[in-house]
Every structure is written in C-alpha cells, then in structure tokens.
Amino acid sequence: MSHDRFVSRHIGPGENEIKEMLEAVGVSSMEELIEQTVPANIRLKEPLELAEGLTERRYYRKILSLAAKNKVFNTYIGMGYYDTITPAVILRNVLENPVWYTSYTPYQAEISQGRLEALLNYQTMICELTGMEIANASLLDEATAAAEAMIMMFNLRSRKMVKDNVRVLLVDDKMWPQTHDVLKTRALPLGIELKIVPKDKFEFSEDVFGLLIQYPNSDGEVPDYSELVEKAHTKEIKVAVAADLLSLAILVPPGEWGADIVFGNSQRFGVPMGYGGPHAAFFTAREEFKRSMPGRIIGITKDIHGNRALRMALQTREQHIKREKATSNICTAQALLATMAGFFGVYHGPEGIIQIARRIHNIAALLAGEIEKLGYRQLNINYFDTIRFDLPKHVKREDIEWLSLELEMNFRYFENGEVGISIDETTNREDMNWILEVFAKAANKTWPVVTEYPMGFGIDKKFARTTGFMKQEVFNKYRSETEMVRYIKRLEHKDISLTHSMISLGSCTMKLNAATEMLPLSWIEFNGIHPFVPKNQARGYQEMMEELRRDLAVITGMEDVSLMPNSGAAGEYAGLMVIHAYHKSRGEAQRDVVLIPSSAHGTNPASAVMAGLKVVVVACDEKGNIDLADVRKKAEEYKDTLSALMVTYPSTHGVFESSIVEMCEVIHQNGGQVYMDGANMNAQVGLTSPGLIGADVCHLNLHKTFAIPHGGGGPGVGPIAVAQHLVGFLPSHPVMNNGHVGINAVAAAPWGSASVLTITYGYIKMMGARGLREATEMAILNANYIAKALEKNYGILYTGEKGRVAHEMILECRHLKNTTGITETDIAKRLMDYGFHAPTLSFPVHGTLMVEPTESESKQELDRFIDALNAIYAEIREIEEGRADKEDNVLKNAPHTAEVVSADDWKHNYSRTKAAYPLEWIRENKFWVPVGRVDNAWGDRHLICTCGSPEEYELLSQD
Ligand SMILES: Cc1ncc(COP(=O)(O)O)c(C=O)c1O
Secondary structure, eight states, rough: OOOOOHHHHHHSSSSHHHHHHHHHOSSSSHHHHHHHHSSSGGGOOOSSSOOOOOHHHHHHHHHHHHHTTTTOEEEEETTTOOOOOOOOHHIIIIOOOOOHHOOOOOOOGBBBHHHHHHHHHHHHHHHHHTOOOOEEEEBHHHHHHHHHHHHHHHHHHOOHHHTTTTTTEEEEEEHHHHHHHHHHHHGGGGTTTEEOOOOGGGOOTTTTTEEEEEEOOOTBBBBOOHHHHHHHHHOOOEEEEEEEEEGGGGGGGGGGGGEEEEEEEEETOOOOOOOGGOOOOOEOOOOGGGGOOOOOOOOOOOOEEEEEEEGGGGGGGGGGGGGGGGGGOOOOOHHHHHHHHHHHHHHHHHHHHHHHHHHHHHHHHHHHHHHHHTTTTEOOOSSSEEEEEEEEEEEOOOHHHHHHTTTEEEEEETTTTTTEEOOTTTTTTTHHHHHHHHHHHHHOOOOOOOOOOOOOOOTTTTTTTOOOOOGGGGTTTTHHHHHHHHHHHHHTBOOOOOTOOOBBBTTOOOOOOOOOHHGGGGGGHTTTTOOTTGGGHHHHHHHHHHHHHHHHHHTTTTTTEEESSHHHHHHHHHHHHHHHHHHHHTTTTTOOEEEEEEOOTTHHHHHHTTTOOEEEEEOOOOOBBOOOOOOOOHHHHHHTTTEEEEEHHHHHHHTOTTTTTHHHHHHHHHOEEEEEEEEEEGGTTTTTTTTHHOOSEEEEEEETTTTOOOTTTTOOOOOOOEEEGGGGGSSSOOSSSSSOOOOOOOSSSTTTSSSHHHHHHHHHHHHHHHOOOOOOOHHHHHHHHHHHHHTTTOSOOOOOTEEEEEOOOOOOHHHHHHOOOHHHHHHHHHHTTTTOOOOOSSSSSSEEEOOOOOSSSSSHHHHHHHHHHHHHHEEEEEHHHTSSSSSSTTTTTTTTHHHHHHOOOOSSSSHHHHHHOOGGGGGGOOOOOOSOEEHHHHHHHTTTOSSOOOHHHHHHHHO
C-alpha cells in the first residue's frame, strides 16, 4: 500500500486481506468475481475518462486554490438567505464531528436517542417561535416546503370541495421568486391552479382551497394578514404562511393570527449560507392536521421499562412511504442542519434570539433613517430586517452598485429600480458605516459616522410579539461553552455512528466520509457565499461545479447533469418531470403511465404520483428479478400512454439482472423513457453505467455513492444525469442562470446544496478513475464475502445467475420466525448489544435484513459483524432446541441497558455476561444503549412531538 494514496485509506481491506477474501469467496482474482457478478453485455470496455486520483495533500492544495477564487463579500441581498454566526462550539462539535454527521436516519431508536433529542429540540423551537402546535424534523428547503404546504392543503379539502373540483390556490405575488417557480413546477402535474396576484386582489371564490402568503413579504414589508386569514377561514379556505423564523422572535407569530401551516428556512439559526445550501426548511401545522404532515416527526414514547424514550412518530419511516397512495415523496431531509439550528436555539435561548432579532431590526431602522436623510425614500412601512429604497432622481442605480462592489458589498436590486438591504446577525458598526458611505457617495453627500449600536427602534405595537417562547428547560440551561459542549457530548454518546462500528444498511451505502473531503465545509470561502451573488464572486464554486457535472456525466455515461435536486426522491421527481417535458415537446403529453417494479423503493411510486403520473406495477419473479415478460406485456398494453419505466440497478434485491438491456429496449420500442434510480450506483461506478445500459435519466444519491455523509437523515443531494435528448429540459432557476433552460425550478437554490458538493468533488478527485473502479469492485467483494459467511445460517434470498450478489444482499430471517418466534426486529435489536447498527429491516422484502457493507469496511470489521450475526444465530438455535426460553431470552429482551444489567435484581434465565458481553471483543468497545426497546405504539397513541410539555410529564407518569 502506498502510504499517501487516498484510495488505500478509503478502501477497508489491504492487499493480503483481499487475497484471503477472494479465496473465501471461491475465486482466484477480483476480475473473476466481477465477471461472475456483472453481466458481460453491460461491462464498460474502457476506463472512465477521469484524471488519476490525487493524494490528500495535493487535493487540499487544489481545493484551497478554488476557495481562493470565491470572494466573500458582505451580502445584504436577503431573499431567503442571510449570513449568520455558527457558534464555534456547534461548528466544532456538530458540523465537524463525525458522530453527528455520519449517523443514519434514526430508524433504530434505541441507538439514536441523542440525535432524536436534538431534533425534538428543533421541533419544539419551531413550534414555539411560530406559535404552532406540531412541527416536523425538517424538509428540504423553503420553496419545496411551500409546495408541500400547497399539496397538504389540497389534500385537506373537504369532501364537498373535492366533489366540486375546487383547485385554485391563491398565492401572494410578494413571495420569493424561487418559491413561485417551484410552486409552478409542483402545481402543474397535480392540476392545481395557481393565481399569483397581490394579496389585495385575492378573491375568495368558490373554487379556492388555499392561500399562500409570506411574512415578512418579499419586499421586506410586514403586512397585517389577520383579516385576510379570518375571511379565508369563513370560507373553509386553509392558510399557509412562509415565515422568517428569526423575525418571529419579535413579530406576532402566524400561529397567533390563525395560520394553518407555517413553513420557511431555519438557515439563519447558525447554518452557513453555503452558496444555497444545505439548510433545513421547517414545517409546522395545527395539531388537527398532524396525520397529513409531510416528512419525519420525532415523538416521545416509553421504552419497555417505562422510561422516557424518543423515536420517529407515526411510522414516518421511508419503508412506510405509502407508494402510489403517498401524499409526499419526502424521505431524506435536512437532519444535520436541523440539529445545528436546534442547538443554536439551545445555546442562545429565548433572550439571546430576541437580542439578535432586535439588534438586526435596530440596525435596519437606524440605516433607514440615516439613508433617508441623504435624500432616499425608504418604502417599507413596517419591517423586520429589510429596508427598500427609491433612489432620488440624480442617483443612478449603477453608481450604488459599483460603489458597493468596491467596498465588497452586495445589495438587492429590484426590477423596478429600487434597492434593498437585508440586515443579518453579522452586521456590525463598521458595516453600517460602509453602507452609509455608498449611499452618501452616490448622492454626493457626506454621512455621519455611526459610533454606537443603535437601540430602541421598536416594531409597531400592532406587530410586536408579546408572548414568551422557548421556556422549556433545555433552552434556558446551557449558556456557558463548558455546559454546552457537555450537553452536545451527552447526546452524542447515546448514538451509534460510523465512528463506532460499521453500519450495514442495505440501499444506504454507509461508506467513509473522509475528513479531507469534509474540511472545506468549514471554510468561509465556501460557506459564506450567498447563492444570488454575481457569478464572478463565486468563480471557485462555478469551476468546481462545472468539473463535477462533467465528471458525473462521465461516470453515468450521460450528457449533462443538474445539481439542483436536494435528495434522491427530489431527483426522481425532477427526472420524471424532465421526461414529461420531453414527451410534451414531441406532442405526446398524454404519456402518463410509469411502470414500477413491485420491489421498488417507496419513493419511486410516490414521486411518480407527485409528477401526475399513473403507476402500473410490474411483477418480480421467484428469483427476485423483474419479470421481463410482464414488463413487455405492460409496455405494449400502455404503448400509447407509456411515459417511463423506473428501475433500480442493480436491483433493490441486490442482484445485477442480465435482462436489463432488453428491458430498456422494450420500453424504448413502446415510446417510453427509462428512469434509473441510482441508489445502487455504488455497484456500477467504473464497471458499467446507466448510459451504457440504456437509461435516459438517472439520479445519483451523492449521500450514498459519492461520500456525502447522511447526517442523521440529511442533507442529501440527488443530481440527475440525462442523455443528450433531455438536456434542454433540465430545471432552470428564476433568479440565477444555472446553465439550464428547461422546466421550472425543482428547488430553491440554483445549484441545490452547493456547499456539500465539495465533498463529492473531493471524493472523485482523490479516488480518480482507477480508485473509483476499485471501490466498486471492493464493495462487491465485501458483500460476497459476507454472503458466503452467512449463507449457511441465514440464507441469501436472491443471487445472480452465477450465484453472486452485487454490493448488498438480503438475509433470510423468516424461517427463524416460523421455528422460534424470533423476528428480524429481534435480531436487529440484539445486534445493538454487540455494538452494531442493524441492517435495513424488512425492505425490500418483509421479514428480512438487507446488508450492504460498502468498500470502506476492513476485513476485521466484516469478521466482527459476521461473528456477531453467527453468534446471534446460535442464540436463536438455543431457543429452537429448548435450551433458552421462548419469551425470556437475549433476543426478545434486547437491547440490554447498563441499568438493567447492573441492577441488583436479575430475573432472567441467562447471565448478565451473556446479555452484555456475548463475545469477548465487545469488552473493548462496549456500546451501552441508553434505553430499552421502545414502544412505538404507545407513542403514536399519545402523540407528543415537543419537549417539556406538561402533558409529557403527566402521561409518562402514568403506567
Ligand atoms: C432505492 C432507493 N431509491 C430512492 C431512495 C430515496 O432517496 P432519498 O432518501 O435521498 O430521497 C432511497 C433511499 O434510501 C433508496 O434506497
């Protein structure tokens, strides 16, 4: 191994181990294994046309030089993105901490209590600030949250409204342009009619089901909406409000003036702008609508011992996405960013947040007054942070622009010639003086130097918040850094992440997120840039994204890539809409049927429904392969209306199906397009590609194959790659030219979550063409090594023609249930006692476990995992053979907490050692679960989704 080759740090097994593993698998070389696994007709003949991998040091220099090409100006553009100060204690201990960023979505509640608590804090903070009753644990961004609000209101129509085909949504024309654009994209396929007009022109006619407004609005004005809302409610019209979260610390929150849904961006709560993302959108509603909420909701429940525990409520897990009956396709969201925002709330508490908000307002108010003295007219009557100026006749907008650029500042320029300034948490006295200097110089005047922070500019009483918020203990306890860091650590210690052991979640690709890939995220040159600054201030970003698009196109065998979608499911949606636009351009808009295999991930049919398509399910045969005859039959049956086939490859069953090329041909022969779900690209890169196989569009989960960490449930990035004939339909952006001119935007930011693209960029640059291929081969070897070692005890549900699995496998567990009553859940919980996160549970086949080791796991770690599963199998055999009790056994009682194991009273039929240390090596790195098995049903019966409420104490004190 070369000591400085990144690939050998990224890939777990070393040369000698690879030899041993190949032998164990029963092949003489890697090439032989790959030949037996990947069908010959789809193998790439040439290496990927990418540069060779860089060492970490050389990459570091490269990314530093790109960073230097980004210019960090003081940006007062606003429009949904604001500079903020990430408290260093949060930056270092959360954003830069692999425990927080490498953990997975908290399906396995017992080993996720830390992140569940952090997200519960976030939900509580959101409810408190908005004055609403129930919040989810984040959505992708403000614009897509607006679309979710629209769809939720549409679904909440009364029976009569549905019968009368009521489908008009009134939208204030003073919302962000990117919100309007995404609403247009999302409304069209669902037949929702948008009326985007000034709010004074809203007509509450019989065909209206909802209202969307923004507070403060896109001009920065704070309108009084109370009468409007009251009027809407008298007509059974629902009201959703996009709100600036920080403003709600000092403005009357929408919950107090009757909103049904409140949503927005929580970026200002300590999450850097990052040239557009990632940030957590928040989403809240009234309690009565809780069952219609999109996204994941964290709730309180009890564990088996009656102790308080947290888990995802209402089964908001992706396996439960209701396929074609879904009302949203949200799966991965923005958990890490929500966690950061929640910690920002914990760190500052209500007084700190009020102080930040007041200071912002005071600065805006002082500037408004001083600039008016220079002859400008400030147009906003009531405002929070944004002032807007009409220029005097003798002042040219261009003068303001160049003067501000000279001083490295960006203002907002309205189409009608007005100039806007949005103040943020970072604005200081020096900045105020620079702003004044620009306005004074442009007007040929002198200006007074501000020497003190302004105080005492109150908001008009009518709009001033009078109610308290965030009184819960957690927001009022941790002010010193010492206390804060201990609180963060306390939560961290409750969770299993990749820093503890391998996370073998099938379909999730929990590979290494290398430290070098993560470093640039903390640099101001990447995280301090507003997405709407002139492109010449973001040359480093533009160059990086250009190269990344090209590299991803090469890897996928496609022509071009849109980086805009913020998750895999968002990519699916975008891809299907691109396909629809293509059909429409050819006069075939009637093509609205999408074929989806029964084994598909729930987001596939959900995205199809969101795209207005009809889902036709195609069957799988007894070997787990998509039934080609059924594909042919249905493609022919629907040949006049066929839009696409959505297919995951290798399949969700972990197999390279050899009929894939034929399947693509059948679809094309019948006028359809092939959409490839790229969740399993980790088994393709460098060996084959969606383009070569015959797909027209594919999305990539950069948060799987391309090293972006999962962050406890997001961020995600789901770019779509398309063949040449679809390039012209890739999503555009209403504010920035993102290089594409096709469908309306599918996300708020022009290049999606741009800052985390640096991770994927680093991964590709350091791996290089050869390293990427080696990673794929290794992922396949690791999977086959595990399959070989576990097949005897568990059985591998599906294999390819030559008996090989791809990069993941399904372990059969149903026979164990039949003989012993032990379920896949019991095995998953028992694995926690061994220090492991469970594999994917009951997806894609009920009653099974799906294991994906990835290339990053070493042979030692794979062996530990194999030992654990085989030891668990032996424990199951004890039950089968009557040596262990059917009910009181290590599996049914798993996981075992330290409290249980150390209690004076031990009533079980097995020893404490067996409970806690079933294998000797566990002693070295014991993970103690903080709670016993959680009771999901109890939590759903008593839904509590905020912390510290009186109901919580009352209910938990009951038995
Ligand atoms: C096969 C497959 N498709 C789609 C998705 C959805 O991706 P995301 O969670 O990024 O929306 C997943 C997520 O796990 C998946 O496994």
